[in-house]
Amino acid sequence: MSHWLIAGASRGIGLELARQLALRGERVSASVRSENGRAALQEALEPLGDRGQILIFDTRDDAQIREAAAEVSEPIDALVANAGAYGPQRQSALDMDFDGVLDLVNVNTLGPLRVAQAFLPLIKQAERPRIAMISSVLGSMALEGTFNVGYRISKAGLNKIVQCLADDLKPEGIPVISMHPGWVRTDMGGPNAPVSAEDSAAGIIGVIERLTLADTRRFVDYKGAEIDW
Numbered sequence: 593m594s595h596w597l598i599a600g601a602s603r604g605i606g607l608e609l610a611r612q613l614a615l616r617g618e619r620v621s622a623s624v625r626s627e628n629g630r631a632a633l634q635e636a637l638e639p640l641g642d643r644g645q646i647l648i649f650d651t652r653d654d655a656q657i658r659e660a661a662a663e664v665s666e667p668i669d670a671l672v673a674n675a676g677a678y679g680p681q682r683q684s685a686l687d688m689d690f691d692g693v694l695d696l697v698n699v700n701t702l703g704p705l706r707v708a709q710a711f712l713p714l715i716k717q718a719e720r721p722r723i724a725m726i727s728s729v730l731g732s733m734a735l736e737g738t739f740n741v742g743y744r745i746s747k748a749g750l751n752k753i754v755q756c757l758a759d760d761l762k763p764e765g766i767p768v769i770s771m772h773p774g775w776v777r778t779d780m781g782g783p784n785a786p787v788s789a790e791d792s793a794a795g796i797i798g799v800i801e802r803l804t805l806a807d808t809r810r811f812v813d814y815k816g817a818e819i820d821w
């Protein structure tokens with residue numbers, strides 16, 4: 593049994609990760625950002641009894657994240673920094689809601705790092721610790737197209753953070769990777785996305801379980817296939 597921390601588990605891929613891990617009997621700590629988001633996660637963690645823990649934090653709020661980290665006492669084997677948003681309507685290079693995109697960068701780029709930093713002491717206590725940041729292929733510098741520049745820069749920035757964190761934590765034996773979950777049928781991905789949340793979550797769990805230090809600093813999809821940075 594491993595202890596997983598899922599950040600952003602009120603709905604979508606994060607909720608499905610929590611549900612599948614709970615069904616397997618893993619220990620799960622998972623976060624929502626307000627009491628309103630609690631109900632679905634509570635149901636998903638039901639099979640775990642007191643081995644499931646719900647934390648409350650917004651990934652833009654460092655103090656709240658650190659308070660939540662102080663509530664966790666067991667070493668964390670795997671962190672999945674999943675919380676993310678798609679951002680404002682106007683986010684092209686020709687017409688941008690700058691304040692909205694700044695907020696998006698706060699959530700998508702800095703949020704995962706805030707979570708990783710706050711929980712690092714617990715991650716370091718694990719025997720085989722691993723960190724996966726949920727990014728997107730839209731953050732790849734190699735991908736063409738100009739739509740949703742705000743979302744793209746937020747995930748490109750997250751990818752750079754993953755590279756730096758991976759280098760910083762390699763001496764400590766902690767692999768850090770960036771993951772694209774697929775184009776997934778969630779509120780964010782929409783109803784026409786080809787991948788179900790179930791398949792995406794199962795794939796993400798499998799990739800993280802197989803992760804060793806040899807894989808650190810990689811950018812992979814939910815099936816483990818390499819993506820060009």
Ligand SMILES: NC(=O)c1ccc[n+]([C@@H]2O[C@H](COP(=O)([O-])OP(=O)(O)OC[C@H]3O[C@@H](n4cnc5c(N)ncnc54)[C@H](OP(=O)(O)O)[C@@H]3O)[C@@H](O)[C@H]2O)c1
Nearest residue numbers: 600602603604605650651675676728775776778779780781
């Ligand atoms: N779906 C796709 O096709 C797709 C593709 C590529 C990458 N991704 C990435 O995969 C991750 C999960 O996406 P999803 O499709 O499951 O999205 P989703 O259904 O929109 O769920 C997003 C989750 O993130 C949480 N969240 C958003 N902003 C937050 C904040 N400031 N603090 C804490 N939690 C916050 C949401 O909580 P609330 O319920 O409180 O809003 C929710 O639990 C995201 O990082 C996304 O960028 C998704």
